[in-house]
Amino acid sequence: MEIALLPPLIDQIIRETSSQGWCFLPRLLSDQDLTLINQFIDQHKGDFVAAKVGKGSNQARREEIRGDYTLWLDPLSPPEPFRPAVQFLDQLLVALNRELFLGVKEFETHLAYYPPGTFYKTHLDKHEQNSSRAFSFVFYLNQEWSEENGGELVIYNKENKALTTVFPKPGSMICFLSEDFPHEVKAAKCERRSLTGWMHTKIIN
């Protein structure tokens, strides 16, 4: 008989996702992880592209909706500084299937930075019927963050009631079911950095 214990943080995500649909972990990445990740971002700043809204030929930059810049990472061969996060996500994917039957096959992930004053208006991550996004996650990468900087993520229910507000505190992580929670990123006074991604119920590449 196999009694496989889940690592405590994975277990917390499973329990809270099951009961409320989302979970916030105040400290997942270490200061050392964050140092290496931020060096990587500083070195690759020129490779980030302005994020667009819409699909296909309707894609457009609309800073009144979203003002971040993104750089996609390959989760199958992540740059060294992202190994801890990707290993955690690999374990989480297995647990989400085993414990919550989400049927997720793989994940995609991008780095994002929001210049001061930019934001992302309320949206759903699974906006289209045929989207295979099932589970959203965001790791916060700034090495310092005071609440007076703003930049909070607000998560709503479908009736537009705010359920929780989280500040992008160093090394924290939030995850939630992509279909159920509209959310928005408020403007910040300084550059806000994250690693954001989605687990999909289909093979995406």
Ligand code: OGA
């Ligand atoms: C997104 C998003 C949330 C955040 O990129 O879709 O909602 O807190 N990000 O950065």
Ligand code: MN
């Ligand atoms: Mn989103």
